[in-house]
Amino acid sequence: MPAVPGLRSCYSKVGRLVYFGRMLDKIRLHEAGWLPADYQANLGRGFDGRCCAFLRIDYADLKARTLAGDLSDEQLLAFAEERGGRRTDEECEVWNGFMMKRGWRDAGTELLKKRIAEAGLESQPIMTMFDFIDFDEGRDPVATRAWEQAQ
Numbered sequence: 515m516p517a518v519p520g521l522r523s524c525y526s527k528v529g530r531l532v533y534f535g536r537m538l539d540k541i542r543l544h545e546a547g548w549l550p551a552d553y554q555a556n557l558g559r560g561f562d563g564r565c566c567a568f569l570r571i572d573y574a575d576l577k578a579r580t581l582a583g584d585l586s587d588e589q590l591l592a593f594a595e596e597r598g599g600r601r602t603d604e605e606c607e608v609w610n611g612f613m614m615k616r617g618w619r620d621a622g623t624e625l626l627k628k629r630i631a632e633a634g635l636e637s638q639p640i641m642t643m644f645d646f647i648d649f650d651e652g653r654d655p656v657a658t659r660a661w662e663q664a665q
Contacts, residue, residue: 515550515552515650516652517634517651517652517653517661518543518548518549518550518554518651519548519550520539520542520543521536521539521540521543521549521642521651522535522536522539523536523647523648523651523653524561524647524648525644525648525655525660525661525663526577526616526664527588527610527664528588528591529588529652530601530603530606530610530625531565531591531606531610531658532609532610532613532644532664533561534565534569534587534591534603534627536561537561537562537565537576538580538590539579540553540557540562540574541577541580542580542581544557545581548592550598551617552582552601556607557573558573558574558577560611561616564613568601569595569597569598569601570597570598570599571594571597571598571608575597576590576594579593583642587619588603594623601626610664613644614642614644614661614664615642616642616643616644617642617643617645618641618642626640626642626643628641629643629646629650630646630651633646633649633650635649638656639656644660644661648660
């Protein structure tokens with residue numbers, strides 16, 4: 515998959531959370547007509563769905579608030595926390611750890627292997643879904659040690 519301008523890495527944080535900013539980017543890019551078709555089937559599902567479940571907010575509510583366009587990413591996270599309740603630092607640490615390691619020795623491993631093969635990325639040092647997504651979009655999370663920056 516080629517790089518998508520305006521779509522940040524899963525490892526990028528908003529506040530205390532990885533992935534949240536990427537979900538906001540996908541919402542905005544889709545509305546603008548710039549999100550590639552390959553990404554559209556999972557809007558509100560997959561990692562988006564997990565993120566919303568963690569925050570205890572409905573994806574449609576977050577999408578509507580995001581598209582209103584008057585809040586920063588940090589303010590959108592505060593909005594989500596107002597709706598679903600603020601998570602503790604420990605809960606955020608567990609969320610980040612789970613998401614950053616998804617696909618490494620867990621139920622997502624087989625899907626990760628399949629995606630790596632489909633993308634022809636077998637030669638890359640991919641250990642997690644976040645790694646795969648970054649490599650697939652032309653970023654090298656291993657060279658930048660992206661997981662350390664997200665902690």
